[in-house]
Amino acid sequence: MIVIRNRLIALFSRIAIFVVLFMALVWYWPLIGYEYTPICLFEIQVGIAYLFLMFLIIIFNVIDLRHGISGVAAGAYMPIALAMTAYAILGGTLGLSYMLPTHGLSSAQAVLYNALLIALPLLEWVLFEQKGTVKAYYGITWMVYPLFYMVFTVFRAVIWRDNPLFADGSMYAYEFFDHHDPLFVLWVVLGLLINYLFGLLLILLNNVLGRKFKKQRGVLLD
DSSP states (O other): OOOOOBHHHHHHHHHHHHHHHHHHHHHHGGGSSSTTSGGGSHHHHHHHHHHHHHHHHHHHHHHHGGGOSBSOOOOOOHHHHHHHHHHHHHHHHHIIIIIHHHHOOOSHHHHHHHHHHHHHHHHHHHHHOOOOOOOTTHHHHTTHHHHHHHHHHHHHHHHOTTOOSSTTOOSOSSGGGOTTSTTHHHHHHHHHHHHHHHHHHHHHHHHHHHHHHHHHHTOOOO
């Protein structure tokens, strides 16, 4: 397993990840519908949340330097860090696979932001996070935010009927969340299921890598 055991390299790399993703978001933001549209998109919300988490991780990393340069850098609580990694990857995938063809957000800014939203959190998790056992039931708790987002999407369209998200009059960032759609319930269940299964996949991968890390460090498996 590749884990960089150098707190200084981890710090500079995390700062670079923060700056690059932040700049990509700032570059992309003005191109998304109206002034209020970006914050209504799943991939933008998770990008902002991930940037906040990365800011905290950078602070933890700086504090952790008191233990010396050599060693695995401090990070966030793994169930939270892994959940944010899952959200980011799913958000970037959603942006590339749905928003580009349906809303014409096919600019270089859109492609760059969504691609970075997938690649950077994944890279940070693989290279710098000390893997540890994450219980499978956390996958259920990770469903809270996607469920909240779905509820938010529906209520936003109902409450602010005169505020479409895009110039074509669309009230929904993702048309499959339109509650008038006869397949609405199916899309909601399918969306939650995809989130849950992907979360379980990351948990499984994290635990496998975590056990390899323990073997390398000579720690008995628990």
